[in-house]
Amino acid sequence: MYCHTTLTRNFRNLKPQRLEWSMGLNLLVGENGSGKTNTLESMHILTGWGPFRSLRRSSLVNWNMKDEKALLKGLFQGEEHLEIFSSLSERTLMKCDGKRSNCSLIRERIPTLAFLPGDLSLIDGSPGGRRRYLDRICALIFPLYAGRLNDCKKALRHRSVLLSHGKNVGVTSKVLAPLVSWIWSSRRAALDLVSIGMGNYTDLLPAPLKLDYSRGGSVGMDDLHLDFWESLGASEEKERIIKRPLVGPQRDDIIITSGTRSASEYFSRGQRRRAAVAMMLAAAWAVEMRIHRKPLLLLDEIAAELDQKGRNIMVKSLMDCGWQVFAATAENNISHWPGAVYEVRAGKVDRKN
Numbered sequence: 386m387y388c389h390t391t392l393t394r395n396f397r398n399l400k401p402q403r404l405e406w407s408m409g410l411n412l413l414v415g416e417n418g419s420g421k422t423n424t425l426e427s428m429h430i431l432t433g434w435g436p437f438r439s440l441r442r443s444s445l446v447n448w449n450m451k452d453e454k455a456l457l458k459g460l461f462q463g464e465e466h467l468e469i470f471s472s473l474s475e476r477t478l479m480k481c482d483g484k485r486s487n488c489s490l491i492r493e494r495i496p497t498l499a500f501l502p503g504d505l506s507l508i509d510g511s512p513g514g515r516r517r518y519l520d521r522i523c524a525l526i527f528p529l530y531a532g533r534l535n536d537c538k539k540a541l542r543h544r545s546v547l548l549s550h551g552k553n554v555g556v557t558s559k560v561l562a563p564l565v566s567w568i569w570s571s572r573r574a575a576l577d578l579v580s581i582g583m584g585n586y587t588d589l590l591p592a593p594l595k596l597d598y599s600r601g602g603s604v605g606m607d608d609l610h611l612d613f614w615e616s617l618g619a620s621e622e623k624e625r626i627i628k629r630p631l632v633g634p635q636r637d638d639i640i641i642t643s644g645t646r647s648a649s650e651y652f653s654r655g656q657r658r659r660a661a662v663a664m665m666l667a668a669a670w671a672v673e674m675r676i677h678r679k680p681l682l683l684l685d686e687i688a689a690e691l692d693q694k695g696r697n698i699m700v701k702s703l704m705d706c707g708w709q710v711f712a713a714t715a716e717n718n719i720s721h722w723p724g725a726v727y728e729v730r731a732g733k734v735d736r737k738n
Contacts, residue, residue, distance in 0.1 A: 386462070386464055386494070386495045386678055386681060387406075387709035388406050388428065388459055388461050388709065389405065389406065390403065390404065390405050390406070390459065391403070391404050391428065392404075392456075392459075393427055393455075393456070394456040395446055395455040395456060396445060396446075396455040396456070396473070397420070397426070397445060397732075398418075398420050399420050399424065400732045400733045400734075402733070404727075404734055404736075406709070407724055407725035409710070409723075409725075410710045410722065410723060410724025410725065411709070411711045411725050411727065412712050412713075412719065412724060413425070414713075414728055414729065414737075415713075415715070415729030416715060416730075417715050419731060420732040420733075421685070421713035421729045422437070422685055422713060423732070424711075424713070424729065425499065425683045425685055425711055425713055428497070428683055429497065429499050429683060430457060431457050431469045431491075432469075432681065433479070433490070433495065433497075434488070434492065434497060434499065435488065445473045446473065455474070456470075457469075457473070458471075461495050464678050464679075465494065467494060467495065468482050468483070469491060469495070481494070489531060489532075492524065495681065496672050496678050496679075496681070497680060497681040497683065498521055498665070498668055498669050498672065498680055498681070498683070499521075500665045500685070500687070502689060505662075505689065505690070506661070507664055507665075508648050508652065508661055509649035509657050512636075516634070516637055518639070519572045519637070519639070520534065522579065522671060523572060525676065525680075526575060526578075526672055530571055533567060533568060534634070537565060537634060538635075540560045541557075541630050543557050544557040544558075544630050545629050545630060548629060548630070549628045549629075551625075554624075558617060561613070561633065562610060562613050562614065563610070565613050565634060566609040566612075566613050568634045569603075569609050569612075569634065572598060572634065573598045578674060578675065579664065579667045580595075580596050580667075582666075582667035582674070583664070585670055586662075586667060588698050588701075588702070589659050589660070589663040589666075589698050589699065590659065590660055590663050591652060591653075591656040591659060592651070594641060594642075594643055596641055598639060599639070600612070600634075601631075601634060601637045601638070602616050602631045602633065603616050604616045613632065616632045617632050654690060655690060655691060655692055658691055658695065659699070662687065662695075662699050662702075666703075669706070679707065679709070680708055681709050681710075682708055682710045682711065682712075683711050684710065684711065684713070685712075687713075688712075693720075700719060704723050704724075725738060726738050
């Protein structure tokens with residue numbers, strides 16, 4: 386899929402405007418605060434993912450325009466033709482081809498992956514960032530994933546409350562067992578596919594990279610359902626002492642190594658950034674292989690801290706992938722961009738070539 390046209394009105398600092406986009410690579414250039422990230426966020430909302438951060442919907446409205454709603458519209462083409470409309474105020478209304486729709490259905494039809502500056506710390510950042518990376522992929526390739534992950538989080542919160550009050554947590558164990566084993570299985574399958582996709586981006590990698598899935602609190606049994614119960618038993622006493630759940634996807638991680646060493650220790654900062662870009666592109670490859678639809682990529686400050694060689698390799702990888710890409714940079718530090726370039730100033734987006 387690719388986005389042909391977007392229309393925005395009253396959305397953050399963006400001026401009311403209609404924009405036509407290139408089917409291939411689109412680069413947004415502008416100073417910090419000019420509206421580059423807001424442009425990417427409008428696309429993120431139209432493709433069913435919502436705002437970049439968990440904020441009140443009213444914060445998305447440009448109140449200087451004296452209107453209580455922000456309106457977004459996108460025309461998408463490719464595997465099918467779709468018109469997506471979003472009205473944002475205290476509540477969000479999504480429509481697909483004139484009919485009310487939910488975000489999960491839109492995500493299935495217009496697969497989109499967004500990577501923000503914090504995601505460039507996949508190699509050396511916190512486990513939470515790597516879990517979010519897996520969750521994005523799984524939400525696209527497994528239609529039930531988002532709902533089951535949400536159910537799991539609710540059950541874990543309930544378990545935390547029971548533990549904090551010293552009450553029996555047996556009921557939550559029964560609820561969690563099928564959810565946790567299913568999520569573990571989904572995440573492992575997604576990472577296996579990403580690992581295969583990494584083979585397409587060896588030029589970006591400073592050295593071979595290995596990705597291993599680490600199940601949170603697991604004792605390491607092959608049968609995931611049995612592993613959950615055995616792991617609960619092994620951590621039961623410690624859970625009662627520290628009063629929080631110790632087994633489940635909330636403690637998962639991706640172990641990233643090169644040879645026998647941790648990539649975060651072995652690679653330089655620039656090399657870690659290149660490896661993170663390779664993981665992002667491998668994620669998009671995995672989505673396309675699984676659902677047979679070309680994904681859209683939203684990349685904010687993707688060239689940050691990459692040297693010129695790294696930028697050149699990244700641009701070539703993006704050009705070769707065949708996907709529609711929206712990349713933003715605070716300064717035009719990507720030379721010889723083989724696609725459309727847009728200048729963003731004070732919320733106004735103008736095509737430069």
